[in-house]
Amino acid sequence: MSAATRPMAAHADLAPIPPADSDATVRARICLPFSGDVIGGSHLSVLDLLRRIDRTRFDPLVVVQHPEGKLMRLFGDHGIPVVCPFDWPELPYNRRVGANAVRAALAQLAPQIRFLRENRIDIVHLNDGRTQVAWALAAKLAGTKLLWHHRGDPGSRGLRFAAPFLADAVLAVSQFSLPRPGPISAAGKAEVVHSPFDTDISVDRAAARAQLIAELGVPDETLLLGYFGAFVARKRPLLFLDTIDHMRRMRPDRPLVGLLFGAAEEPAMGEAIGARIAARGLSDHVRLMGWRSPGTRWIAACDQLLVPAVGEPFGRTLIEAMLVGTPIVATRSGGNVEALKGGELGRLVAPEDPVALAAGAFEMAAGDAATFAARAEADARVRFGFDRHCAQVSAVYERLLGAG
Numbered sequence: 001m002s003a004a005t006r007p008m009a010a011h012a013d014l015a016p017i018p019p020a021d022s023d024a025t026v027r028a029r030i031c032l033p034f035s036g037d038v039i040g041g042s043h044l045s046v047l048d049l050l051r052r053i054d055r056t057r058f059d060p061l062v063v064v065q066h067p068e069g070k071l072m073r074l075f076g077d078h079g080i081p082v083v084c085p086f087d088w089p090e091l092p093y094n095r096r097v098g099a100n101a102v103r104a105a106l107a108q109l110a111p112q113i114r115f116l117r118e119n120r121i122d123i124v125h126l127n128d129g130r131t132q133v134a135w136a137l138a139a140k141l142a143g144t145k146l147l148w149h150h151r152g153d154p155g156s157r158g159l160r161f162a163a164p165f166l167a168d169a170v171l172a173v174s175q176f177s178l179p180r181p182g183p184i185s186a187a188g189k190a191e192v193v194h195s196p197f198d199t200d201i202s203v204d205r206a207a208a209r210a211q212l213i214a215e216l217g218v219p220d221e222t223l224l225l226g227y228f229g230a231f232v233a234r235k236r237p238l239l240f241l242d243t244i245d246h247m248r249r250m251r252p253d254r255p256l257v258g259l260l261f262g263a264a265e266e267p268a269m270g271e272a273i274g275a276r277i278a279a280r281g282l283s284d285h286v287r288l289m290g291w292r293s294p295g296t297r298w299i300a301a302c303d304q305l306l307v308p309a310v311g312e313p314f315g316r317t318l319i320e321a322m323l324v325g326t327p328i329v330a331t332r333s334g335g336n337v338e339a340l341k342g343g344e345l346g347r348l349v350a351p352e353d354p355v356a357l358a359a360g361a362f363e364m365a366a367g368d369a370a371t372f373a374a375r376a377e378a379d380a381r382v383r384f385g386f387d388r389h390c391a392q393v394s395a396v397y398e399r400l401l402g403a404g
Contacts, residue, residue: 027059028401031121031144034062035130036090037069038265040230041316042127042151045195045389050080052390058397061119065090086111088134112138123147123400132158136166145169145400148186150177151195153311153334159186168400171393174314174335193396195314196389199381201296203324208301216257216287223256223365226302226326228295228317229309231264231273236308236331238276242354243306243361245280250358258282258306261289261298300324304361304369307336310351314339322346322380327369329360345376 032046050060060081064071067084075082088108112135116124124139125147126132132148136158139146148167150159159179163170163186170190172178179186213220225247227240237260244258264270277286292298295317299305305321307330314335321328322339328346330336340346347364349356364372 027055027057028122028397029120030058030060030123030125030397031116031119032060032062032125032127033131033135034064034071035088035128035134037064037066037071038230039070039074040128041195042149043071043074044316046125046127047074047078047080048196048386049390049393050075051078052386053394058394061121063115085115088112090130106137108134109138109141113142116142116144123397125149127151129156129158132162136162140166145403147171147396147400149173150179150190151313152177153313154178154180160184168403169396171396172313174338176335176338177313191396193389193392194384195316195319196386197316197319197323197380197384198296199323199385201320201323203297203300205300205325208297209303212259212298212301218257219255221255223254223361224259224301224303225256225361226259226261226299226305227308228261228299228305229315230262231260231269232266233269234309234311235315236310236352237262237269237273239308239352239354239357240306241273241276241280241282241286243308243357244285245282246354246358247361248282248285251362254362256285258286259289259302260286261292261295263291296320296324299326302326304329304364306357306361307331308354308357309336310334312336319380319384322373322376323384325373325377327364327373328376329357329364331357340376341379345379346372 034043053060062075062080062082064082064084066072072082072084116139121144123145124135126135127149129152136146145168146166148163148170150170150172154177164184167186170179170186171193172190173195175192178192179190181187212224227237229235231237240258247256264273277283299317299321305317305326305328307315307318307328309315310331310333312334318328318330318336318339322345328340330340330346330348331351332348333351337348340348347360349360
């Protein structure tokens with residue numbers, strides 16, 4: 001029975017998890033906990049890492065909160081050891097963690113410390129803010145090395161006030177995400193490691209587009225503008241809708257449709273999107289597409305990827321668009337600037353401005369979209385490979401283990 005289907009009690013006994021094989025005593029045990037049950041870019045990056053990491057050197061163990069959840073299946077279905085040994089407070093998703101939530105997390109330290117010690121964990125690798133709140137202090141008190149993988153805004157309180165004291169090393173997904181220098185800062189133990197991507201991917205864009213055109217039932221000359229990702233405030237799905245509204249008003253003669261690929265993780269955002277579509281009269285110009293797999297095929301089907309996000313550390317879909325040759329128009333904000341090399345690989349426009357996004361999309365459609373896309377694809381295939389990411393993270397593991 002696989003780890004993804006094995007029934008486990010929410011408060012199972014905390015007996016040590018058996019090593020993967022008899023050589024485990026000479027391998028470093030890496031614990032990767034995750035809070036909640038929402039699959040995002042951090043989970044996919046970790047999955048890509050663990051599928052390629054050298055198992056003769058490292059023995060990974062993923063810990064999740066929900067025994068029958070999506071994360072249990074995601075890792076278990078790929079043969080990654082994954083367990084749900086006990087409960088801990090599930091902190092709010094995509095919102096600032098308040099003092100009450102922090103206190104609740106600290107009250108549950110004992111099972112975590114015991115788990116880490118009894119399973120002889122060498123390194124705890126934390127990959128998102130919620131899990132860092134819930135596990136960082138436990139890792140420190142258990143005597144393990146702590147790798148703090150930061151995939152968010154450099155202004156986050158955890159990075160600023162906890163990582164300097166608790167983390168043994170910090171990885172940031174972009175220069176934008178690096179901790180800022182200061183009297184209390186983790187900058188001295190931080191480095192950039194870009195997330196991994198399948199740089200060998202190949203998609204027939206013409207076939208993918210034809211399939212999407214047929215599904216939508218729109219004319220072939222329709223401009224297909226894609227938004228990809230969770231519907232959360234940072235990614236600005238409402239700004240995407242406002243951009244489509246401006247575009248159809250600027251060029252009423254130009255057939256176009258905005259495609260929202262993803263879903264709202266919170267009801268309030270879903271309601272806000274529905275209300276905005278109704279208020280702007282966009283029902284003929286916007287389609288809610290839901291989550292689609294493989295995502296790269298649907299990105300390739302679009303004529304452009306629009307990235308209205310503000311403060312996005314290093315969006316996965318932006319890099320995936322580069323790899324499949326879809327031209328990009330993005331806000332000049334966060335990791336977008338680094339990914340697109342200041343505008344060499346896609347158009348960068350003023351943030352929080354639907355008129356600027358609309359103008360950028362029309363300029364891309366009328367100009368040298370093919371040149372942008374070709375440059376971006378060639379660059380991404382060099383910068384973002386699986387092997388490079390795995391080698392960088394493995395080197396950090398080795399460095400932490402050698403530090404004693």
